[in-house]
Amino acid sequence: MKKYLQIFKISFQQEFAYRTNFIMWRMRNVLQIVLVFFLWDAAFSSSEKILFGYDKAKILTYVFGLIIVKAFVLSAKSADVAGEVAGGELSNHLIKPVNYFKYWLTRDVSSKVLNLFFAIGESVLLFLILKPPFFIQTNFLSLLMFFVSIVLASFIFFVLLFITSSIPFWVPEAAWGVHFLITVVAVEFLSGALFPLDVLPLALQNILNFTPFPYMIFFPLQIYLGKLTGFIAFKGIFVSGIWAVILWGVMNSVWRKGLKVYQAHGR
Amino acid sequence: MSKTSDKKPERTIIVEHLTKNFEVTEKKKGLTGSISSLFSPKKKTVQALKNISFTLTRGELVGFIGPNGAGKTTTLKVLSSLLYPTAGFIQVLGFNPWDRKSEYLKQISLVMGQKNQLWWDLPASETFELVRAIYELPKREYEKNLDELTSLLNVKKLVNIQVRRLSLGQRMRLEFVASLLHNPKVLFLDEPTIGLDVVAQQKVRDFIFDYNRRHKATIMLTSHNMDDVANLAKRVIVINKGGIAFDGKLNELVKKFAREKMIKIYLSKETDIKKFEKIGKVKRFNYPQAVLSIPRETTAIAAAELLQNFPIADLTIEEDPIEEIIRRVFRKEKTKLVS
Numbered sequence: 001m002k003k004y005l006q007i008f009k010i011s012f013q014q015e016f017a018y019r020t021n022f023i024m025w026r027m028r029n030v031l032q033i034v035l036v037f038f039l040w041d042a043a044f045s046s047s048e049k050i051l052f053g054y055d056k057a058k059i060l061t062y063v064f065g066l067i068i069v070k071a072f073v074l075s076a077k078s079a080d081v082a083g084e085v086a087g088g089e090l091s092n093h094l095i096k097p098v099n100y101f102k103y104w105l106t107r108d109v110s111s112k113v114l115n116l117f118f119a120i121g122e123s124v125l126l127f128l129i130l131k132p133p134f135f136i137q138t139n140f141l142s143l144l145m146f147f148v149s150i151v152l153a154s155f156i157f158f159v160l161l162f163i164t165s166s167i168p169f170w171v172p173e174a175a176w177g178v179h180f181l182i183t184v185v186a187v188e189f190l191s192g193a194l195f196p197l198d199v200l201p202l203a204l205q206n207i208l209n210f211t212p213f214p215y216m217i218f219f220p221l222q223i224y225l226g227k228l229t230g231f232i233a234f235k236g237i238f239v240s241g242i243w244a245v246i247l248w249g250v251m252n253s254v255w256r257k258g259l260k261v262y263q264a265h266g267r
Numbered sequence: 268m269s270k271t272s273d274k275k276p277e278r279t280i281i282v283e284h285l286t287k288n289f290e291v292t293e294k295k296k297g298l299t300g301s302i303s304s305l306f307s308p309k310k311k312t313v314q315a316l317k318n319i320s321f322t323l324t325r326g327e328l329v330g331f332i333g334p335n336g337a338g339k340t341t342t343l344k345v346l347s348s349l350l351y352p353t354a355g356f357i358q359v360l361g362f363n364p365w366d367r368k369s370e371y372l373k374q375i376s377l378v379m380g381q382k383n384q385l386w387w388d389l390p391a392s393e394t395f396e397l398v399r400a401i402y403e404l405p406k407r408e409y410e411k412n413l414d415e416l417t418s419l420l421n422v423k424k425l426v427n428i429q430v431r432r433l434s435l436g437q438r439m440r441l442e443f444v445a446s447l448l449h450n451p452k453v454l455f456l457d458e459p460t461i462g463l464d465v466v467a468q469q470k471v472r473d474f475i476f477d478y479n480r481r482h483k484a485t486i487m488l489t490s491h492n493m494d495d496v497a498n499l500a501k502r503v504i505v506i507n508k509g510g511i512a513f514d515g516k517l518n519e520l521v522k523k524f525a526r527e528k529m530i531k532i533y534l535s536k537e538t539d540i541k542k543f544e545k546i547g548k549v550k551r552f553n554y555p556q557a558v559l560s561i562p563r564e565t566t567a568i569a570a571a572e573l574l575q576n577f578p579i580a581d582l583t584i585e586e587d588p589i590e591e592i593i594r595r596v597f598r599k600e601k602t603k604l605v606s
Contacts, residue, residue: 006400
């Protein structure tokens with residue numbers, strides 16, 4: 001346990017060594033949210049209008065919630081893993097008595113703590129500036145399920161990143177493309193990070209529900225907004241738990257195979 | 268692991284019939300080639316190691332030499348658990364490296380001249396702390412090792428400086444510290460002096476020699492730099508095209524492959540070179556210096572003859588440089604000499 005505490009610490013320090021980088025990354029997030037915010041603000045000209053089952057307060061809360069949920073779920077240092085596999089830096093870890101998955105999970109947690117801290121600050125600031133109507137969830141059960149669902153969501157994202165990061169074992173030059181595919185295409189579009197997924201046609205939603213993506217952003221926010229409660233919410237958590245287990249199994253087997261063909265290049 | 272008596276040397280590294288193949292995708296030339304290999308990649312199997320066997324006993328320091336791509340680094344990577352062997356048996360300290368048991372990894376270290384484990388943006392002391400946690404070193408042992416390593420490698424003053432601001436030589440020595448903090452029993456060194464200046468090379472060499480003696484550590488060292496090997500290793504394994512071309516004492520290698528010695532003379536008066544041809548082959552002549560190549564057995568006679576019949580100010584007898592000998596080994600790689 002102590003080793004992972006130390007990993008947490010050094011990872012945190014590293015983050016501070018890249019202050020400018022970090023601030024730029026946060027700025028990007030804030031700007032994105034502001035843009036989406038004004039888009040929806042304009043769409044809901046009057047506060048009584050209801051579109052796709054959202055009133056103005058709920059849609060704007062969704063947008064605000066995105067800051068927090070994205071900071072928690074999508075901030076992941078393990079995005080570097082694909083590069084490590086392709087470049088051979090992976091070797092550094094493999095020859096040490098440390099579990100590679102736990103190593104990166106720890107680094108992710110440290111990154112999440114830092115990002116969450118900033119995200120809360122940012123949303124308070126934006127809230128004071130924009131003064132949007134805001135929906136505050138008071139039901140304890142919903143809040144608890146919200147919390148469980150974002151923890152599961154982070155884990156699913158972590159495992160997904162690791163699965164795709166194993167592609168360079170076989171195709172070393174694919175590292176960057178894979179990262180792009182996962183973080184930009186799949187995650188931003190299919191998870192609900194840009195818009196709530198229930199604005200999509202029903203057929204498309206049904207297909208998406210068979211993938212793990214909605215459970216990363218959209219689903220936790222639905223619970224917070226109280227759109228999913230009781231048994232349905234519980235069922236959703238169960239399904240995302242199953243996804244986590246399935247993907248974890250896939251990750252382990254892919255990595256076992258990948259390490260056998262690993263060529264420890266470049267070093 | 269069973270305890271062995273002092274008389275019988277403990278076999279620390281056992282490699283039997285080790286083979287390692289790599290699958291490589293071939294890229295065709297040009298744009299159309301790139302596109303066609305994107306859709307129908309041509310796979311080729313490259314044999315990096317072909318059925319090699321050797322053993323190392325505890326405390327041995329063995330030099331591993333061979334040209335680029337001969338399989339030196341591949342062997343070290345297999346032994347240190349990075350690569351999965353295609354076939355063969357390997358055992359290090361009683362473990363199968365591929366199992367990656369913590370108990371095993373805690374006893375070995377792989378140092379590569381081009382690798383960095385130090386965190387670039389932080390002072391090295393932070394990486395050391397991380398290493399301490401990962402290897403679960405007791406504080407006292409850690410401090411003792413750190414103190415010993417930093418003073419031996421002369422880097423005490425550098426540990427608190429951001430790594431990116433250090434020179435290559437300074438960084439390499441700190442990498443050494445980080446790799447040895449856990450006091451490994453088996454050390455795999457891959458090109459440890461690459462890119463270093465002569466002074467730094469010597470420091471690292473002295474250190475390796477000392478570490479080997481002090482800790483009775485088993486060390487396998489690869490290097491392009493023949494000085495590394497000649498100064499450090501008594502035994503050498505010469506590897507070429509994935510196979511072992513020679514395994515034995517360094518001086519046997521010299522005897523076997525250096526059939527001639529070099530006599531270097533400094534003339535006090537200008538003399539006709541042709542006269543030297545009767546005694547031996549003239550390899551270089553640049554007045555006042557001449558270098559003759561003489562068969563091993565007759566060097567003494569030749570030297571006497573030279574001193575008697577020529578105006579000679581100084582004369583030395585030398586072995587061929589190791590590089591030259593090694594090159595000869597590679598030319599005759601079919602003659603397999605395993606001691």
